[in-house]
Amino acid sequence: MLPPTAVLRRPARAARVLATALLALLAACGGDAGGDGVRLTVSGSALGKEGEVLRRQMARFEAANPGVRVEVQQTPDDATQRHQLYVQWLNARVGRPDVLQLDVVWTPEFAAAGWILPLDRYGPPRADLFPASLEANTWRDTLYALPWFMDVGMLYWRTDLVPTAPRTLDELEAQARRARPGTAPPRRGIVWQGARYEGLVTVFLEYLGGFGGAILTPDARVAVGSPEAVRALRFMRAQVARGGIAPREVLTWHEEEARFAFQNGTAVFMRNWPYAAALLGDTAESRVAGRFAVAPMPAAPGGRPTAALGGAQLAVNAHSRHPDEAYRLIAFLTAPEQMLERAAVVGQYPARRSVYADPRLEAALGLPVAGVLDVVEAATPRPVTPIYTQLSGILQVHLHRALVGETTPEAALAAAAREMERVVERTGIRRVQR
Amino acid sequence: MTSERRFALALVAPALAAILLVAVFPLGWTVWESLHRHDLRMPWLGRPFVGLGNYAEILRDGRFRGAMAHTATFTAVTVALELLLGLFLALAMNRAFRGRALVRAAVLVPWAIPTVVAALLWRFLFDSQAGVVNAALTGLGATAEAPVWFVDGTLAWVPLVLADVWKTTPFVALLLLAGLQNIPGELYEAAAVDGAGRWGRLRHVTLPLLRPAILVALVFRTMDAFRVFDLVYVLTGGGPGTATETIALYTFNTLFQNLRFGYGSALSVTVFAVTFALAMIYVRALGTGPAGEGR
Amino acid sequence: MRGRGAGPLATAALALLVAFAAFPFAWALLASVTPEAELFRGGGVLPERWVADHYRALFATRDFWVPIRNSLVVAGTTTAFCVTVGGLAAYALARLDFPGKAPVLGLVLAVTMFPQISIVSPLFLLLRGLRLIDTYPGLVLPYLTFAMPLTVWLLVGYFRQIPPDLEEAARIDGATRWQALTRVVLPLAVPGLATTAILTFIYCWNEFLFALSFTLGPDRRTVPVAIALFRGQYQVPWGEVLAASVVATAPVAALVLAFQRRIVQGLTSGAVKG
Secondary structure, eight states: OHHHHHHHHHHHHHHHHHHHHHHHHHHHSOOOOOOSSEEEEEESOOSHHHHHHHHHHHHHHHHHSTTEEEEEOOOOSSHHHHHHHHHHHHHTTOOOOSEEEEETTTHHHHHHTTOBOOOGGGOOOGGGBOHHHHHHHEETTEEOOEESOBEEOEEEEETTTOSSOOSBHHHHHHHHHHOOOSSSSSOEEEEOOOSSSHHHHHHHHHHHHHTTOOSBOTTSOBOTTSHHHHHHHHHHHHHHSTTSSSOGGGGGOOHHHHHHHHHTTOEEEEEEOTHHHHHHTOTTTOSSTTSEEEEOOOBOTTSOOOEEEEOEEEEEBTTOSOHHHHHHHHHHHTSHHHHHHHHHHHOOBOSBHHHHTOTHHHHHHTSOHHHHHHHHHTEEOOOOSTTHHHHHHHHHHHHHHHHHTSSOHHHHHHHHHHHHHHHHHHHTHHHHOO | OOHHHHHHHHHHHHHHHHHHHHHHHHHHHHHHHHTBOOBTTOGGGOOOBOTTHHHHHHHHOHHHHHHHHHHHHHHHHHHHHHHHHHHHHHHHHHSOOTTHHHHHHHHHHHHHSOHHHHHHHHHHHTOTTTOHHHHHHHHTTSOSSOOOGGGSTTTTHHHHHHHHHHHHHHHHHHHHHHHHHTSOHHHHHHHHHTTOOHHHHIIIIIHHHHHHHHHHHHHHHHHHHHTOOHHHHHHTTTOSTTTTOOHHHHHHIIIIISOBHHHHHHHHHHHHHHHHHHHHHHHHHHOOOTTSOOO | OTTSOOOHHHHHHHHHHHHHHHHHHHHHHHHTTSOHHHHTTTOOSSOSSOOOHHHHHHHHTSOTHHHHHHHHHHHHHHHHHIIIIIHHHHHHHHHOOOTTHHHHHHHHHHGGGSOHHHHHHHHHHHHHHTTOTTSSHHHHHHHHHHHHHHHHHHHHHHHHTSOTHHHHHHHHTTOOHHHIIIIIIHHHHHHHHHHHHHHHHHHHHHOOHHHHHHOOSTTTOOHHHHHHTTOOSSOOOHHHHHHHHHHHHHHHHHHHHHHHHHHTOOGGGTTOOO
């Protein structure tokens, strides 16, 4: 049967060439370069100034720990994308990155999944941490991550339009109405982040705490349908309704849109995170430089000023091959000296009490320390449970529906509470959580 | 085995091998996962085999139904628009006119921009304050008050559909253009001699001979529209509420936000089944599956 | 229809469509030379001052050449592989008779029907097992899941539209099947191959999820991933993102301009009779 095999020879040869090429490529790549010494990988925010200060601190750590080399593995700062990558890697038991930067709400989730190491055996500086941080990073009575810096939601207010920071929510409303930017384009009383995403839940958390409510009780009961919660949501809804002090646009805004609105001088108040302060103080780009200050979000009678806790935490990958060195790196990066440096360069609030007693902090931050400490001490974590993301997803949807006007606040919160309760039941989390 | 068969199998083998290498494991894994209850957040619950339990849950899931409805509507509208516009563009680009090369390149540019960037662009354009669309609308006096697009459950679809049509019509146009090239000019002349006008030529010569190309365009565009993710995630995030949540977004949330891998895999298999059914319908309706004969 | 004058309505519609296609990109071009604070101020379309900072930052601080190179390599390799291997399979499916045609086509298509997100995790496991994470083949292989079906289906269509007379004539003249394929059919199929190549290339160029999930370091990242990494936690450096998009579109546009004449060759270039 010569002719057919002759015919087969040509295409078969082509196939063989392709296969060899593929194998050659395969051989050329992959494979671990073994080396002496320990190589640690850190996954964290490494853009701009944060990147600079991180690299500087890593160099100091390497100098103090000969034999250990540290490198940064860049992951997207977009929380959802970073979370997806972490899930993929950790589920596949990948040992790198050794040190993970976690969003504050991920700790219980990763701890429950067995993806990060408990840190208690290394003797972490518990006494120096704020209660909110401790709560957020503890799962089943064990500490699983150390806070890198504190992010807290707070009120930015225009010192040239309002005499003092409002102490109650009613005062906030009144001041917003009285003082409107005179000559600027659209006048806005207050701007915040109201798009359908996690930021909305943090804003809601602050109003909720201001009215004395909570999302989950300590024994994992859903409390989102309470009268306090309804009052809080009604208050928010009134702000964005016709005649309210917030523009309807906020329901599509994230942090940056709100920041730009305030920066361009068109709002009296803004609720945002600390990162905005440095940008607002930039005299070249900002129209409100030198004319604003920060304060905790005010409360109503029966509630207390609440600042949603955010910020990054550092944890050790459970599959890391060098957990001890990884913890040493975390301890170094969260030491008071390093936190002070971050405050100076990036403007991030330190997560350790002792730093606030340091006289250098005021100069580093460029803000009065007492005011910052006020906000930091009002920090409240979101519910600390592995199913938080799922609960938050449900809450976001219903909050947004109520704010947009599709449903009433009561109906929305009742529906949210039902769904959240169902999830809590089905996952049996109540039995496991402390 | 005849020499023809041997030759054919030799030609098909490399492609098949490549596909099998990359596809068998992931597909099998997904189907297998979908038969278990697997929640990564709670390893103490184990990974019990639940058979079709996840699929039963899907049937009861209201959010799933909503997402499917949104996706189906989105798919129908965008594919129809893209086919129409794509056909028009292809017919136009088929003519010889000066600057044709530039028109072709210009028309293809939207498709060459990374999806995430395109989504950001369109979000900018429809921004209620800084966006050009609202500036134009109020400037022309079409509306008194600038609409806030992303806050209304129905309006939010407009930038979504526009962005998708803008981005992928070039794909369809190019596909159909190449198909048009294969139609011999003589057929048009014959039709003209028979007295057919422009519409007649379109209906009786162009469209029937374009059927294979249209089929491919339909199949691929439908599959893509059904799985749309990046665009929606960046433009609306699924909001307001869940008004623009598509099935891929819901699956992503389930898998990577809620870490429910069993249920998420079941969702994926369901999407696959629906897409497969649609493809089969197309092939039946348009008659000329590439494997079959007959025009 | 071909070569006849177009009505004014048709020309106007075409102009409108072209404007629709080009406008957002033109706007992005303008925005990429605008200073950042101005972008959100909601002023006119034209910037008050023009800056080249964003472009400078792209290449000076962000080393944008590397992702462009990576995207070119990955998209190019995938396209070349799919057009050749897929083309061979397509020819067999279009022309030859063998059992299992429909199942093969079905299988090839089925791969693309799963949402990408669902196969990311198992693909990651697979690639990790093959030690291909953060390598070029580690991206080419997953890309086959959407590039191969597209190529095969497109080329089957094009091959079927080439009349079989020529091949038969060649075989009667003593050519082998392989020779008939390479010497007679392929030259005629060039427009189809070119179109398929362009479509596949751009498809790969755009791809984000796999590129994000299967690369780790800057040496292998592709353009969409690099752009996604520009953004900080809250802030999107719009100027740089838009500048990067403009820069990223250039190679593709060049490719299209180079290839587009090939698409138009068509059957009427004289090869076919009757």
